[in-house]
Amino acid sequence: MIMLDEVNPSYRAWQAKGYKIATERAKEVDGPNSYLDLLSSYVVGFRDPHFFINSRIDRPVEWPGFVVSLVNNKAVVIFGDEADASLPPVGSIISACDGETIETLVTKRVFPIIFDPRTVLGQRQAVSRLFLDFKGGLTPAVKACDFQQGESRWSRTLSWRSIPKSSEHFWSRTLVASAGAPAQFGVTFPVEGVAWIGLPTFLLDPTTQPKLNALFDQLTTTSEKMLNGRAIVIDLRGNSGGDLEVPAKFAEAIFGWRAILRMVLSGYGTSTDWRASPDNLAYVQTLWQNPRMRDIAKRMTLALTRSEAFWREGRQKTSETYGLTKRRPLASRRGPFPARVYILSDGTCISACLAFLDIALQVPGTRLIGADTGGDTGYTSVRSETLPSGLTQFSFPVTYVHKRGRGPMEIYKVDVAYSGVRHDEFVRRWALDLVLRETDTTR
Structure with a gap:
């Protein structure tokens, strides 16, 4: 497009x-x-x-014996090789490396290659990535750093080494350091009257679809109890989107049909341009089990026979709309049901996840906690092409959506931020303490 x-x-x-x-x-x-x-x-x-x-290139990776996370806007060692007593202790702050600040280094060495400096998630990921050396690349590894812990200050040359043999455990802990622990599927009640909904993806694939179906069934049977309770926490950690048809279905299951109607009446009906090309058509035809995709394939075929560059789905006259993230009802307003609603974000939320928030955050009284969301543009519907080497796939969108309400890279700003260590138990405890404190009717 x-x-x-x-x-x-x-x-x-x-x-x-x-x-x-x-x-x-x-x-x-x-x-x-x-x-x-x-x-x-x-x-x-x-x-x-x-x-x-x-x-699929098997690229060697080294680490300096410790993993770094952005905690309270500082680069902090959060775990290390316990067999190496010479390493900086957990909790040490890294103030600079190679004579430059961490912010300067990630700007020079990380953001030109990967991640987005405009998002809080990108900033966290970049700090952790700075302390991994992907061998043979275009970016030099950090050589020496300045550390501090309490009143102690010291400098040391980093000792790079192969990642641990138990690499799966290593990468899972590194993921927590950079992005944070993802939500777990399901509805639980950690405290009487407080419902916790784990919704880590909207992707319909063979692994996630059964879990989404089971979660949807749970929501439909417990929605009345949740809405009349003390609070609802919708945990979107790790959710980076998925299928665009899913968010409205789950929003209606949680909030009821009026939430969907509110968005429709606000005038945010969209139009989608589908790029008509033989390869894009072949991709859409692989999704033949979806009746909507069968119809789109027919329309794209017609566009190709007419030598038209794209087929427009929805309203034929388009106009761009912006600022939806700024037009949220006040989070302090009273909601339409007894339960107070909290949406827990870790910054991963883009694409279909943002489409869910476009509905959920228009419900009065809904609070966004944890971290600012990610951002995206009207480019959607991703497909992939394998490059000639056979070793790499390039993924790109084949559609552009008009009149979403949000402009390019509009981000939902958090109402209450969490900036600590992103271990699952830490984040859950913080969120639950906040919910119980703010919904305590005895105060």
Whole structure:
């Protein structure tokens, strides 16, 4: 859609400028790992989460014996190799490395290759990524850092080493350090009158669809009890979207049909441009089990026979709308039902997850806690192409959605922020304490 998109000319500009920069940097490439960084730097330049690459290249990774997390806006050691007593202790703060601040280093070494500096999630991920050395790439590893803990100050040269043999455990802990622990599917009642809904994805694939179906069934049988209780916590940690048909279904199951009607009456009906090409048509035809996709395939076929660049689904006359994130009802307002609603975010929320928030955060009294959301644009419906090497897939959107209410990279700002260590038990305890404190009717 980039070449047809008149709303976001920056994409077309980067497609040309970024390619020129990448071809100039190609002389720095000396193997598959540096080439992968070169591809990544081009793709990340679009600054859109619906453009990304996945690679099967088995790339060696080293760590300095400890993992770093952004905690209270400081780079903090949160776990390390217990067999190495020379390492900085857990809780140590890293103030600078190689003579530069952490903020300067991630700007120079991480953001040109991966992640988005405009989001709180991207900032957290970048700090953790700075202390991993993906060997053979275009970015040099940090050499020496300045540490502090309490009144103690010291400097040390980092000792890079292979990641632990139990790499699955290592990567799961690293994920918690950077993005945070994801929500767990299901409805639980950790305290009488408080419902906790774990909703970590809207993706309908063979693994997640049975879990989403089971969760939906739970919600339909417990919704009245939840709405008449003390509070509802909707845990969206780890949710980076999925199928766009799912959010409204779950919003209605939790809040009732009036929540959906509120958005419809607000005038945020959308139009979607589907890029008509033989390969895009072939992709849509693989989704034939969905009746809507069968209809879209027919329409795209007709557009191709007419040599039309795209087929427009929905309203034929489009207009862009912005500022929905700023037009939320006040979180302090009384809601339409007894329970106070809290949505727990860790910053991963984009795409279909944001579509869910477009409904949920228009319900009066709903509070967003934890972290600012991510952001996206009208580019959606991602498919992938394997590059000629067979080692890497490039994923990109084939549609553009008009009149969503949110403009490009509009982010929902948090009402109450959490900036501590993102272990699951820490975040859950913080959120539950906040909920109980704010809904205590005896105070």
